[in-house]
Amino acid sequence: MIEVNNLTSRSIDEKRIKSIILETLKKENRGTYRDISIAILSQDEIRKINRDYRKLDEPTDVLSFEGEGNFLGEIIICLSEVQKNGDNFEDELKRVLIHGTLHLLGYDHEKDQGEMLKKQEEYFSLINK
16 A cells, blocks of 8 residues: 655645556566555655754655565655756656655665666656656
């Protein structure tokens, strides 16, 4: 199950969000998956979480927290930060959803010498063309 919790006033397409995550899992041969939670937060809320967990006192577009057992983890997104990433909001949202999902699957772009970002861009071009 993928649960989407939008804690902002901005409307989102939950079906599209779930579809992108499911497609990323399929590309990773993880078609059978555990539960995932998506939280859409404000800049202030994501800044606090970023400060507490990454020691960076600034908002960010996406954070991921791996879970355990039947819970794969949580992806936290700030839509206003996603909007700043590029000209096309839908493309940027798709990119951070793929990015967050790859983190939940154990990828770490700071350690994997570009493998994660390469997969991110490959999946970006293949998912829902």
